[in-house]
Amino acid sequence: MEYVFSDAVKEVLGKRGLKEDDIKAVIDYAEGSNDKITDGAKNIAKKEIGDLTVYAVYAVDGGNAVVESGYAHKMKVLDIVLDSSDAEGWTYAKNGAQVRKGHANLTYMGATRSGPALVEPTSGEAWFEEYLAASALAAAEGLFEAKRA
């Protein structure tokens, strides 16, 4: 599979301290295992790499993976704490189940707190979206680190 990173995507990844190889690893894993959510056109996949959970947002176009974005968080994803009946248009490719809006627990530096996520209750899987991970979760991690210092 060939990977396509636009200059804008490369810039975003650079600002977030992510490498193109990290994103490739996430996509490789997702395409090999079907461990991703998809709305039919776009995919979101995640993989733990070191201390980070790294996400790739991408589309598959023939033999190309066109990367739309990548982001990461340090908090570890735990269990689902809330799921609504609202479908978000996403399906978990691994089991075909509909993905819902919900919340999942996250743990970091000994504390466990909740965050809004896309959740699939049958598998217990949860995915945090870019709008949250790129700013609010990153800021929260900083506050956790500062307050526990």
Add this chain to the structure above:
Amino acid sequence: MDTAELFPPIDLDWQNKSRKRYAAAVLGGDADRIPVDPMMLSHSTVACGHTIRDFYEKPKLGAHCLAYIQQLYDLLPVTKYYFAHPWMPELGIRLKFMDYTPPVPENVVVVEPEDVDLLEVPDSEEIKKGFTFTRLTEAYDYIREKLPQMFVPISPCPEPEGSGAGLAGLEQFLMWTITDMDLALKLVRKYTDTAVSGAEALAKRYGMALLTTGSVLANSDIMPPETIDKVAADNLEYLVKSAFTRGAGPQVFYHFCGNHENDYHLFINKIIYSPLTIVHMGYKGREVFPAGELKEAFGDKATIMPSVDTKRFIVPNPRAIYDEAARQIQDGRDSPKGFILGTTCEVPPFSPPGNLLALVRAAKDHGTYGTW
């Protein structure tokens, strides 16, 4: 005289202890006791010998009074300076400073239904020129410089539905919720988008912005649950997600003021809980919202903030405050994601200090970790 010259330095040993106490309630970890947050605003200026009006008219003075009086009562390690009706002047509302109340709106800007479409939502650059941003940043820049250890930038949007209603006048808005819900929702959304622009501007300036929001007008005494679901619950989700997307957060303080007996359940599955979220609920009917029920509904998702009835704070009876606080603490203190003792709304400006001390006394006697 410069404002900072009016005050002795903050006791940093106290501040550090209070900071650990607050962090333990929100993040877990060790501390002495549960924290107390009586949602103090202009009581702080009154307690320092100034006026209610000063709190709103002189942001630096208000912010420093808040810091100083938090220390006096052994409350929060941060200033929480904000005021009612934020972001409304940016849509054409004139706020009039008052001697004995927060500023009040003098006009409405939506008279006819068509006026809603004419409201222009300012972007995050335009909003920097307005009343709200300039006053908030006057306070926050001052705190960041003079009291950096107590600095927390807040992006207030305390009642999106109530502020939206205020643009048209309460009666007209309530009528629209019956006759033309889409119009009512459009009005609320215009205000909400303005508040999101404000949150974005503050987040850009300070790197983060604590969102304080909730539902005040939309309560069980004013609206049926199906109306609250639309004008408040759905819109809160939109507000917080939009603000996060534009850099605000990660902290969220939900203040559900008034009676939420028949509608609190609507918010449980709809609001967004960030890892640093506090949920406060005022009343259930005519009584304070029971801590045990707040814990059951929200305790696995957020820090809870049960309350003592604010009305008690103008009565010279600190024992009644102590007893109600003790009951609330005992019923909710083991909430899995933390407990803060609060009051049902802003503590009245002329509250006797003895009443505030009763809250703290109850937190010490019944909220000391390791004793239950």
